[in-house]
Amino acid sequence: MDLDKSVIGLKSEKYVFEVEKRHxxxxxxxxxxxxxxxxxxxxxxxxxxxxxxxPPTFPVAMNNGDVELPLQxxxxxxxxxxxxxxxxxxxxxxxxLHCQMKVSDLYDREGxxxxxxxLVLDTEMKDKQGELVCISxxxxxxxxxxxx
Amino acid sequence: xxxxxxxxxLTVNQKIEPLLKPPITKVQLAQYAGASGDFxxxxxxxxxxxxxxxEGVIAHGMLVMGFLGEYVMKIAAQQAKIEKFNMRFGKMTxxxxxxxxxxxxxxxxxxxxxxxxxxxxxAEKNSGEIVGAGSxxxxxxx
Numbered sequence: 455m456d457l458d459k460s461v462i463g464l465k466s467e468k469y470v471f472e473v474e475k476r477h478x479x480x481x482x483x484x485x486x487x488x489x490x491x492x493x494x495x496x497x498x499x500x501x502x503x504x505x506x507x508x509p510p511t512f513p514v515a516m517n518n519g520d521v522e523l524p525l526q527x528x529x530x531x532x533x534x535x536x537x538x539x540x541x542x543x544x545x546x547x548x549x550x551l552h553c554q555m556k557v558s559d560l561y562d563r564e565g566x567x568x569x570x571x572x573l574v575l576d577t578e579m580k581d582k583q584g585e586l587v588c589i590s591x592x593x594x595x596x597x598x599x600x601x602x
Numbered sequence: 603x604x605x606x607x608x609x610x611x612l613t614v615n616q617k618i619e620p621l622l623k624p625p626i627t628k629v630q631l632a633q634y635a636g637a638s639g640d641f642x643x644x645x646x647x648x649x650x651x652x653x654x655x656x657e658g659v660i661a662h663g664m665l666v667m668g669f670l671g672e673y674v675m676k677i678a679a680q681q682a683k684i685e686k687f688n689m690r691f692g693k694m695t696x697x698x699x700x701x702x703x704x705x706x707x708x709x710x711x712x713x714x715x716x717x718x719x720x721x722x723x724x725a726e727k728n729s730g731e732i733v734g735a736g737s738x739x740x741x742x743x744x
Contacts, residue, residue, distance in 0.1 A: 477637065480633070480636065480637040481637040481638065481668075483633065483637075484630060484633035484634040484636070484637045484638070484665070484668075485634070485665065485668035485669060485671075485672055486623060486624060486630070486669075486672075487668065487671075487672040487675075489672065489675055489676070491675070501680055502680055502683070502743050503683075509668065509671055509672070509675070510671030510674060510675060510684055510687055511664060511667050511668045511671045514638055514640075514664050515637060515638045515639055517639065519639050534663060534664075534691060535690065535691060536688060536689065536690045536691065536736075537663075537664065537667055537688065537689055537691075538686070538687070538688035538689075539684075539686070539687045539688070540685075540686050541683070541684055541685055541686070541687075544683070591688075
């Protein structure tokens with residue numbers, strides 16, 4: 455079944471994500487990223503950020519896995535085509551961010567193997583004042599399954 | 603290690619010194635799975651990967667983007683903040699692959715009194731196959 459435009463605007467439940475130092479350390483280590491901004495408080499204090507922040511792609515780890523969109527998706531058809539991050543404020547260790555996923559767009563393109571749909575899923579992350587901190591934007595190619 | 607440079611001195615079309623990452627290991631994929639929450643067995647279980655036609659596990663695409671993110675922050679250093687960062691996923695990456703991150707200055711501009719640098723980014727294997735391509739916009743500080 456293909457998706458239709460009515461999915462645009464669907465939202466998940468809101469959830470709170472707490473940015474923990476150990477998690478950030480593990481994430482940076484897994485990448486092999488030794489930037490002291492993520493691990494050394496004294497170093498980070500002297501930086502323009504004035505404190506420890508997270509690596510640029512850390513927002514992808516900011517979903518406990520139990521939050522989902524009210525949408526039935528066939529995961530076999532999903533290909534993560536592009537990822538984008540929009541940063542409005544630094545994400546800091548110790549932040550408690552209020553997050554919500556939403557379907558921002560759905561559009562079609564003709565591909566070699568027929569019609570492809572593109573689904574844009576945004577996770578908006580806000581601070582306790584409701585100010586936007588980051589948008590993590592996933593562009594998913596929702597393609598026809600190859601007949602076997 | 604990337605030499606720190608004066609960002610305001612960069613010129614359009616200038617190539618920035620690349621970052622070469624060590625070969626990807628299966629241990630690294632397990633660590634990345636744990637840290638990112640992406641436990642898709644395609645990245646962790648050779649048997650599963652072979653069942654669906656692969657020779658073995660493949661690296662998380664977002665690990666490659668993590669490499670580019672590391673690179674962009676090295677370029678930004680203490681002189682700029684990342685405002686926007688994106689990557690389109692390319693060829694599959696496998697354990698053993700060494701990824702080279704490179705950048706070209708695509709644009710320098712001013713907007714609302716702030717100065718920006720737009721970078722075109724590439725992540726590629728030794729073979730020259732592109733595993734990720736994208737861009738970042740840096741806002742110069744001070």
